[in-house]
Amino acid sequence: QLQVQESGPELVKPSETLSLTCTVSGASISSTPSYWGWVRQPPGKGLEWIGSIYYSGPSGPTYYNPSLKRRLAISVETSKNQFSLRLASVTAADTAVYYCAQSDRSCTTTRCYTFRFDPWGQGTLVTVSS
Amino acid sequence: QSALTQPASVSGSPGQSITISCPESSSDVDYHDFVSWYQQHPGKAPQLLIYDVSRRPSGVSDRFSGSKSGNTASLTISGLLAEDEADYYCSSYTGSTTVFGTGTKVTVL
Numbered sequence: 001q002l003q004v005q006e007s008g009p010e011l012v013k014p015s016e017t018l019s020l021t022c023t024v025s026g027a028s029i030s031s032t033p034s035y036w037g038w039v040r041q042p043p044g045k046g047l048e049w050i051g052s053i054y055y056s057g058p059s060g061p062t063y064y065n066p067s068l069k070r071r072l073a074i075s076v077e078t079s080k081n082q083f084s085l086r087l088a089s090v091t092a093a094d095t096a097v098y099y100c101a102q103s104d105r106s107c108t109t110t111r112c113y114t115f116r117f118d119p120w121g122q123g124t125l126v127t128v129s130s
Numbered sequence: 131q132s133a134l135t136q137p138a139s140v141s142g143s144p145g146q147s148i149t150i151s152c153p154e155s156s157s158d159v160d161y162h163d164f165v166s167w168y169q170q171h172p173g174k175a176p177q178l179l180i181y182d183v184s185r186r187p188s189g190v191s192d193r194f195s196g197s198k199s200g201n202t203a204s205l206t207i208s209g210l211l212a213e214d215e216a217d218y219y220c221s222s223y224t225g226s227t228t229v230f231g232t233g234t235k236v237t238v239l
Contacts (some may be wrong), residue, residue, distance in 0.1 A: 039176075039230075046230055046231070046233045047176065047219055047221075047233075048230065049228040052228075065227055066227055099175055099176070106182055113161060113163075114166065114228045117168075117178060120176055120177070121175060
């Protein structure tokens with residue numbers, strides 16, 4: 001059974017880069033083309049899609065929330081069976097529980113649409129503060 | 131991209147059925163054919179309940195069902211149980227991004 005687990009610093013200073021890793025267990029991240037994604041949830045608030053990556057080889061496409069695109073990078077590290085998130089120039093508004101998840105995408109024969117997420121990691125609270 | 135507007139709260143008694151609505155953000159294109167629904171208990175990660183409007187992942191109870199009418203998607207919980215008390219989020223597409231709903235707190239009376 002596939003499981004994912006987030007790891008990384010719980011406290012990040014303003015203007016620095018937030019880096020998180022998601023470790024995949026129960027399956028090889030490179031065995032089957034798959035989507036992998038990140039979602040965050042500020043304390044007491046709703047969910048926000050951060051971005052997703054499609055791994056089918058060394059340079060899979062990435063899909064980023066336009067509001068975060070300028071600061072965001074998502075990548076896969078197949079040797080460690082992990083994928084990662086890097087969010088630059090963070091502010092207090094980036095304080096949230098960050099979730100990683102296996103993802104999939106709803107597609108027709110001509111176009112792809114929304115991402116869905118299943119299963120999810122337990123989440124990790126990242127606080128941006130000096 | 132704004133969050134999809136869901137009712138803040140819905141309540142029901144054990145055994146009853148309740149429905150949570152999720153209006154589409156845009157009427158221009160039928161992005162709501164791919165709505166997903168998630169359940170989130172306090173302090174826990176969300177869990178996928180429904181995708182593509184009405185499909186259930188394996189292991190999800192058939193008490194949860196999804197539908198769509200016009201530009202509004204809906205999640206119905208039948209035979210309400212105490213364990214169904216949680217937050218529920220819809221998710222859809224806005225043309226450039228996946229967006230979640232504002233969330234609905236379900237209370238079992």
